[in-house]
Every structure is written in C-alpha cells, then in structure tokens.
Amino acid sequence: MGLTNEIIPHYYPDILKAYTKAAIKTHPKDILVWSALYFRCLANGSYPPVKHRIEFQYNNKNSLFSEITPGMLRILHRHMGTNCKIQTQALTEKWKEVGFPKEFLEEVLQTGGWRKGDVDWLRFIGSVCYKITENLDESLIAACYVLSENTLPCCFTFGQYRYIALHILDRHSELSTEAYLEKVNKIEKISSHQGGMVYMENIKMII
Incomplete structure (x- = not known):
C-alpha cells in the first residue's frame, strides 16, 4: 500500500x-x-x-459536415493560433491530429482553391462554418464564436466579419450579394459604436 x-x-x-x-x-x-x-x-x-460547452450539431444534410461543430473548430483555431496564412501541409497534419474527418478537409480545400500552397485562415474558417451551417448568417455567428478571444460575450472585429462574409458571398453564387451587403453596412454602423467589434447578438439582431 x-x-x-x-x-x-x-x-x-x-x-x-x-x-x-x-x-x-x-x-x-x-x-x-x-x-x-x-x-x-x-x-x-x-x-x-x-470544448467550452456541450453543443448540439447542426442538422446538415451531409453527414460528413455534421461531424464538425463550432466548438471543435474553435479548438483547431486555438492550436493554429493565427489569422494569417498557413501551409496546407501544416493544416492537414493538425486536422488529422485533432481527429477531424479527412474528407471534410479535402472538400473545403478544393472549394476554396487551396489544394496547394498557403491557406487563408480567416477564409478557411468562414468556409468551414458555411459548410456546417449551410446559412450565411449562421456561419458568421459560428465564426464569431470560433474567433472570439472570450467565450462570453463572443465577438470579433468588423474587419474579420466583413472579410469572411465577402468571401462566402464570392464563393457561393446562389447567395444574394446585394441584400447581404445591406446587412454588412448595418453591422458596420453598429460596430462603430463598439470599438470596431461585432458581437454575436449584433448578427442575430439583423437576421
């Protein structure tokens, strides 16, 4: 003993x-x-x-995409620790290390045009969020949670919000660019009174 x-x-x-x-x-x-x-x-x-909290998965038609949640993506973001560009190989290795589906990553890299070379991290986050939510507003809410330095209240910069939104609009022609740009302008006015920050509740308010 x-x-x-x-x-x-x-x-x-x-x-x-x-x-x-x-x-x-x-x-x-x-x-x-x-x-x-x-x-x-x-x-x-x-x-x-x-994860910081227990999450419910999005009801995605593609079972592959439903395996990823914003909380899981937040884990990956904390491991990568960057808002810039990262090498595809480094991302692939870390993706595998955290146990995410390989097919999911291949799909996102292909649709984003990142099969080789560097990956734009913010655009990558936006692409993944759109894949798992299948909705632009919901994808930006998810991205806010992923990129936020705090868990409550969740927020990110207007620059990040706009950059991700424009990328998703550019990659998905089925979305109405003109209609969503009006939302972007509203968010910009709101963020100007919040030190340039966009809170999750701000996005929900204009849905």
Whole structure:
C-alpha cells in the first residue's frame, strides 16, 4: 500500500476529474485518439482539445459536415493560433491530429482553391462554418464564436466579419450579394459604436 501511494501522485484524482469533464463536454468521436492528444497537450503546456460547452450539431444534410461543430473548430483555431496564412501541409497534419474527418478537409480545400500552397485562415474558417451551417448568417455567428478571444460575450472585429462574409458571398453564387451587403453596412454602423467589434447578438439582431 505504501509503495502504491508513492507511485500515484496526490493530484491524480484532480487530473482524472478534469479529464472526465473535458470528455463529456467535447464528446469526441474517437475517445482514444482524443485522449492521447489531450494528455499530450497537458504535457507540452499547450491548449487541450476541449470544448467550452456541450453543443448540439447542426442538422446538415451531409453527414460528413455534421461531424464538425463550432466548438471543435474553435479548438483547431486555438492550436493554429493565427489569422494569417498557413501551409496546407501544416493544416492537414493538425486536422488529422485533432481527429477531424479527412474528407471534410479535402472538400473545403478544393472549394476554396487551396489544394496547394498557403491557406487563408480567416477564409478557411468562414468556409468551414458555411459548410456546417449551410446559412450565411449562421456561419458568421459560428465564426464569431470560433474567433472570439472570450467565450462570453463572443465577438470579433468588423474587419474579420466583413472579410469572411465577402468571401462566402464570392464563393457561393446562389447567395444574394446585394441584400447581404445591406446587412454588412448595418453591422458596420453598429460596430462603430463598439470599438470596431461585432458581437454575436449584433448578427442575430439583423437576421
């Protein structure tokens, strides 16, 4: 008994408790792969792949796209830690590491024109959000959550909002550009009174 007490750290129950809560919140598809990444991140002092809250999946017609949620995408964003351009290879490796479907990434890279070279990170976030929500307003709300430095209240800059919105409009001809640009102008006026920030509630208000 004495030997056992010396081998097992006294803080082990706290680690196990935190791990259990993280697993319940995140609900990973592959618990073994996710667990390995979780403890690797703890050992390296980096962000563990943990959602901040339990999420309901979007009712996407394509089952492949329904496997990704804004919370999962937020995890990836925290790991990549950039709003600039990243190499396709680096993104592919990290995508695989966090256990996301390979086919989903291939679809987004192809539609975004990023099969080789660098990936525009903000546009990539917007593309993924649109794939999983199938709605422009909802995709921008999701992007706000992904990019926000805070969980409550969620916000991002007007520049990020506009950049992502215009990218989605440009890639999807079925959307009404003129109608949505009116919303963009309204959001710009609202953000001018909020230090240039756009809050999730602002987007919901003009839907």
